[in-house]
Amino acid sequence: MIKTSTRHYTSTLFALFIGAVLIGAGLVAAQDTATPSPTPALPTGTPAPVDLTCDPAELMNQQNALAAQLQALKLDTSEDAGQSLDKLFKVGEAYQELALTCGYIPADAATRTVGKDVARILKTLDTVTGDPINGQVLYNGDLGCAGCHLGDAPIAPPTEGTYTRIEEERLKDPLLAGYTPEQYLVESIIEPAHYLVPGFQNVMINNFGDRLTLQDLADLVAFLESQDS
Ligand code: HEC
Numbered sequence: 001m002i003k004t005s006t007r008h009y010t011s012t013l014f015a016l017f018i019g020a021v022l023i024g025a026g027l028v029a030a031q032d033t034a035t036p037s038p039t040p041a042l043p044t045g046t047p048a049p050v051d052l053t054c055d056p057a058e059l060m061n062q063q064n065a066l067a068a069q070l071q072a073l074k075l076d077t078s079e080d081a082g083q084s085l086d087k088l089f090k091v092g093e094a095y096q097e098l099a100l101t102c103g104y105i106p107a108d109a110a111t112r113t114v115g116k117d118v119a120r121i122l123k124t125l126d127t128v129t130g131d132p133i134n135g136q137v138l139y140n141g142d143l144g145c146a147g148c149h150l151g152d153a154p155i156a157p158p159t160e161g162t163y164t165r166i167e168e169e170r171l172k173d174p175l176l177a178g179y180t181p182e183q184y185l186v187e188s189i190i191e192p193a194h195y196l197v198p199g200f201q202n203v204m205i206n207n208f209g210d211r212l213t214l215q216d217l218a219d220l221v222a223f224l225e226s227q228d229s
Contacts, residue, residue: 053103062098109214116209118187128218135223157197162227185221
């Protein structure tokens with residue numbers, strides 16, 4: 001009697017254990033095969049008017065090329081699903097890049113990093129208002145601008161008087177013919193090696209385009225424009 005009930009108890013436990021394993025496996029399987037949520041709807045709303053800044057025919061060519069890449073993905077049958085998804089993601093980014101190249105200014109432009117295309121940056125810079133006080137905080141903070149540009153170290157031009165020097169010296173250099181002060185400042189920060197201030201080496205960090213948002217850059221420019229002593 002006792003023996004039987006122990007065996008019964010043991011087999012019940014065993015059954016429970018198997019059940020738990022199966023449920024667990026089911027959960028894992030359910031996670032593995034999670035279906036994407038329904039096709040995301042494209043956001044509605046009227047975008048700001050855009051000045052098309054690229055050749056319309058070229059825009060169509062590139063859009064067709066991207067559409068062909070999407071068609072070729074064969075996402076549902078691919079054995080290399082990870083690679084397919086990676087490509088899907090990158091085609092999406094390429095579409096965004098194409099739109100940006102052609103003059104599109106996204107609603108969240110102020111909080112996006114600016115990238116390295118100075119001409120494109122200059123077209124979007126007017127959409128935000130620079131705050132010189134915040135620019136000074138950035139300049140003296142982690143970006144390290146002040147580390148090179150302040151003090152008596154002869155490694156970089158001093159911060160004080162930057163704007164005056166731009167107007168009275170830099171923009172008189174034939175190499176910078178036609179530049180506006182804002183253009184010079186943006187290029188100096190995003191692409192420092194493009195024009196080297198005479199007497200200085202090419203040592204300024206050149207990855208600020210990947211680190212600064214449009215708002216950060218506008219703030220830095222506003223701060224440097226205030227250096228007119
Ligand atoms: C590692 C040192 C270093 C750091 C960090 C640095 N710079 Fe510079 N910067 C230089 C040097 C050297 C030059 C002069 C050579 C040249 O034109 O690139 C220069 C030139 C400039 C100029 C042109 C100044 C003029 O008198 O014409 C500006 C504007 C400028 N930097 C802004 C910045 C800002 C803003 C930051 C931070 C986001 C920064 N720099 C960080 C070294 C540095």
